């Protein structure tokens with residue numbers, strides 16, 4: 001057990017190191033990796049809710065809320081500072097998460113999923129309709145923020161954003177892991193298995209779920225801010241329901257019960273998408289669909305379970321050998 | 323002494339079924355009351371009303387003199403009333419010990435999100451409770467793989483983990499083998515006595531009733547037909563005919 005978790009930790013750090021050096025070897029990979037990690041943060045939000053057995057088909061709305069609020073803030077401040085726009089985007093997402101959460105945590109399963117979808121569609125159409133504020137479907141250009149007052153050229157900014165995103169992915173991944181191991185996180189999976197008992201322990205399932213919901217909104221919002229900054233443009237498409245479906249897709253691809261799975265899934269997804277789009281422009285969705293089908297049929301625990309199983313087999317083998 | 327729990331003229335019906343038809347009952351602090359009665363008499367419904375799971379259409383429930391009628395179960399639980407279920411209510415995807423640790427966290431409000439559940443200081447206490455109920459050997463097993471009898475006992479252990487002042491047990495040893503029944507009840511009753519917990523248990527086994535109850539309430543058709551000492555109640559001709567079945 002401790003041996004395995006020690007191994008897992010080493011593997012995660014090795015992978016992170018691999019990701020960290022990639023852009024120095026292949027500069028073109030930097031933007032791709034930043035986007036993948038940012039998406040991984042958003043997927044992590046979806047994974048938190050999956051612990052409670054709840055699937056949101058609208059969580060891209062928080063990606064859009066993070067991205068747009070940071071953009072508005074940046075434009076109002078004439079660019080603003082990276083730290084300020086990041087915090088602004090996340091705090092706005094938290095506020096929206098709290099308000100929408102109070103409403104949706106009263107529902108479960110298909111109703112929960114569809115209500116989230118409904119909220120995201122309302123937001124999407126608001127972003128499209130109020131074009132004098134939001135730029136409509138053309139979106140808004142994102143101004144490049146300074147860092148602690150220093151203005152940065154594009155290459156430096158992208159480099160900083162990449163390493164910052166990697167650090168956030170590691171740090172927040174670890175914190176979310178801690179949260180899920182804590183009684184509050186364990187209570188999330190208790191919501192899935194028996195709300196009656198939870199209530200009879202004196203615990204409100206809605207409160208437990210609301211905490212998870214706000215955490216997930218914050219993670220999606222943060223991912224959204226970073227995606228906006230990388231792309232230099234925010235459009236309503238960020239919050240489109242297809243994007244929400246994509247987050248769920250990646251969560252299942254990576255392994256819904258696992259923090260590492262969110263990032264592994266996002267990295268694989270972005271790489272497959274980029275290559276498939278370049279080499280098989282017309283059928284890349286089919287390729288991704290096929291991959292998910294294989295995962296669901298043969299490895300329902302996702303990529304992370306595939307890895308976990310092979311590690312277990314390896315250990316079992318070394319142990320049985322005299 | 324004022325009663326710990328007072329139930330006054332409680333009514334509830336489901337369609338044509340009258341499940342509580344003017345129930346009165348007082349519980350004295352420290353006592354152990356058995357509820358007996360035929361299936362469908364409204365015993366479980368009574369526990370559902372006392373714990374806020376069902377709201378009576380008329381009547382009141384007072385705990386330590388305070389009206390708790392219609393409060394949600396979680397609020398009533400926090401006042402010190404715990405419950406074990408006729409059909410065990412457990413977190414099926416967790417281990418037995420994790421079930422207990424969630425209960426311990428709920429009791430102590432250990433909601434710090436960065437503190438691992440396995441490191442809770444109540445761990446040893448929880449294992450001790452499982453040992454008292456004879457299920458400590460299953461601590462690391464997932465609940466969904468356990469037989470019904472073990473689940474019943476884990477369900478009781480979860481209620482005990484809350485350190486309640488009043489414990490309501492709905493047929494706590496049904497499904498537990500009769501060879502173990504008395505051993506487990508001995509341990510349970512001893513634990514309740516040590517912690518001065520008042521208890522109510524629904525029971526069909528008259529030997530259990532006469533051995534462990536201070537008083538017996540006989541349920542019939544949504545009403546309390548009779549209350550008395552086990553000896554008096556079991557000697558009553560109507561009770562013997564309707565409930566005991568001799």
Ligand SMILES: Nc1ncnc2c1ncn2[C@@H]1O[C@H](COP(=O)(O)OP(=O)(O)O)[C@@H](O)[C@H]1O
Pocket residue numbers: 336339340341359360361362363364365366367368
């Ligand atoms: N939630 C409910 N909805 C409808 N009918 C119920 C409900 N709860 C209990 N009943 C009915 O009320 C009667 C009393 O049930 P219950 O309290 O479970 O009896 P007991 O525990 O004494 O066997 C039964 O006829 C049962 O079918």
Ligand SMILES: [Mg+2]
Pocket residue numbers: 365366367408492
């Ligand atoms: Mg019953």
